[in-house]
Amino acid sequence: MAEGATYDPAAARHLVRYGMGLSPHVIVKARGATLWDQHGREILDFTSGQMCATIGHNHPRIVAAIQKACEGALHLYSGFIGPAVPALAGRLASMLPPSLSKSLFLSTGGEANEAAVRMARLATGRYEIVGLNGGWHGVTGGIASLTFAGRHHVDYGPRKPGTMSIPAPNCYRCPVRHCRDACDTTCLDVGFDMVDAQSSGSLAAFIAEPVLSSGGVIVPPGGYFPKLKEKCRERGMLLILDEAQTAFGRMGANFAFEQADVVPDILTVSKTLGGGVAIGAAITSEAIEQDCHDKGFVHVTSHVSDPLPAEVALAVLDVLEEEDLARRAAEMGRRLRQGLETLKARHEVIGDVRGHGLLQGVELVKDRETREPDAERGRAITDACMERGLSMNIVSVGGMAAVWRIAPPLNVSEAELDRGLEILDDAIRSVG
Ligand SMILES: Cc1ncc(COP(=O)(O)O)c(C=O)c1O
Structure with missing residues (x-):
């Protein structure tokens, strides 16, 4: 954690709210696929920030x-x-x-x-x-x-x-x-x-x-x-x-x-x-x-x-x-996809997995046959992921669907990818 970092929750009262709930985690440092909050807690970033940090946060270059x-x-x-x-x-x-x-x-x-x-x-x-x-x-x-x-x-x-x-x-x-x-x-x-x-x-x-x-x-x-x-x-x-x-x-x-x-x-x-x-x-x-x-x-x-x-x-x-990142994204994308397909086989809530490379979508449903979206459970699992140190983004499309958009930096390590999948598995289990 950056030295001397403090968080005054009251400080946010001067901000205009722009349609996303603000996380209580104040991020004081970001490197590669990892963020650190004000308490020194590590968070794995599976959204590359706002989908931008494809070469990892604060890359030395x-x-x-x-x-x-x-x-x-x-x-x-x-x-x-x-x-x-x-x-x-x-x-x-x-x-x-x-x-x-x-x-x-x-x-x-x-x-x-x-x-x-x-x-x-x-x-x-x-x-x-x-x-x-x-x-x-x-x-x-x-x-x-x-x-x-x-x-x-x-x-x-x-x-x-x-x-x-x-x-x-x-x-x-x-x-x-x-x-x-x-x-x-x-x-x-x-x-x-x-x-x-x-x-x-x-x-x-x-x-x-x-x-x-x-x-x-x-x-x-x-x-x-x-x-x-x-x-x-x-x-x-x-x-x-x-x-x-x-x-x-x-x-x-x-x-x-x-x-x-x-x-x-x-x-x-x-x-x-x-x-x-x-x-x-x-x-x-x-x-x-x-x-x-x-x-x-x-x-x-x-x-x-x-x-x-x-x-x-x-x-x-x-x-x-x-760093040959396009090739790496294809390779790591296959690993991610395989992991997500395994989770799909394990958890009924996952209705569909789709995407290319390191942009994968996971659609959440109440019933695989009717495909009724399960936004509520999706949000609960997303929160459970965050409690376990994984930042995930869920898009709710006009109440029509609930989809996780998984897009870690392209130089995410195999260990980080596997840890993210383990956290996701555990979070889904915990919400039931
Ligand atoms: C595909 C696409 N185009 C354009 C934009 C808008 O970009 P910006 O927010 O930098 O204006 C976004 C933002 O999410 C996007 O996803």
């Missing part, structure tokens, strides 16, 4: 990158760029297909998506954007209209005109009550029928996560994204893929779109690029960038092209490569 930025420049007038910013853009271009070679660096995932949507609107000269039910793309003004997970849109007035959603391809809970466990993408056809019926002839883009994380770790079936891209092409729409959580190794590949067999017109990345430091990027083709520029694209923010996060992102990409 991130600390060194921050120090390097401190010796250089932390922040500049938006018209100045330090050396790290073009270096990062070049580095990303070298990792991506040639059609994704132009990057804009911002501060958050929501900002990156705002920029992507603005580019899509400007480039196509249209305004309608379609998303997936259960998709999460941010909570700032424009993009909140395209976040269809949670209740961010309720009580804040109308969504932006021209924003729509189609059902997500949830194999476990078919949204159009058509199939069970094996999605044949009928939901995509039905969805686009609805879009065509509602569109005012101004379809600009489709935005999607390759795996819907906040929506309950929904993994679209093979062939879904090529078919989606074809539907976009037929209508002159661009495809935006939001890889806030899935890029840079977590899925067992550098990018999830590689596994989805599709290349987007615009790619957004954020959480996993900064490894815990705020950065977001919208990445597109030379043609779209040129077109937007010619049409007067403006997207100036206080922290656009800031040197500090770019320096950190370069370090994250170095570590990703040097």
Whole structure:
């Protein structure tokens, strides 16, 4: 525990509450996959912070990158760029297909998506954007209209005109009550029928996560994204893929779109690029960038092209490569998956296990046949995990499902992974 750390519970009275209960554990130190609270208690972090710390908390390379930025420049007038910013853009271009070679660096995932949507609107000269039910793309003004997970849109007035959603391809809970466990993408056809019926002839883009994380770790079936891209092409729409959580190794590949067999017109990345430091990027083709520029694209923010996060992102990409983290995530993902399948065989409450690499979802049900969600038991087990030193995240999707989203840092050790699974097993048993 950090020396001299104290906790005054009353201090929190000056905080605006933002919709998540605050844990009584005050975290004073974080390293790798471990957190320490104010009492020196160790907590195993199976959420990589807010899904960002994929290379582990306070990785020495991130600390060194921050120090390097401190010796250089932390922040500049938006018209100045330090050396790290073009270096990062070049580095990303070298990792991506040639059609994704132009990057804009911002501060958050929501900002990156705002920029992507603005580019899509400007480039196509249209305004309608379609998303997936259960998709999460941010909570700032424009993009909140395209976040269809949670209740961010309720009580804040109308969504932006021209924003729509189609059902997500949830194999476990078919949204159009058509199939069970094996999605044949009928939901995509039905969805686009609805879009065509509602569109005012101004379809600009489709935005999607390759795996819907906040929506309950929904993994679209093979062939879904090529078919989606074809539907976009037929209508002159661009495809935006939001890889806030899935890029840079977590899925067992550098990018999830590689596994989805599709290349987007615009790619957004954020959480996993900064490894815990705020950065977001919208990445597109030379043609779209040129077109937007010619049409007067403006997207100036206080922290656009800031040197500090770019320096950190370069370090994250170095570590990703040097520690071969995509391969490791695939390997450790198999171990995690196997452990979760064993728990499923042991505990009736686990209805489904799904995911890729080190992003696994575990769906909790009262009855495996009816698949009635068991959010209450899910919350009780999550609390029991925390009492035993394991931090887990449960997503309750509009009262429709209760899903643990398990995503430890990619360099989690085998021993840590096994300990987490043991704690989970014990916590499920304890709640009964
Ligand atoms: C897939 C996805 N996109 C975008 C966002 C928004 O990112 P931020 O909270 O950094 O604005 C999130 C946040 O959880 C996310 O999961």
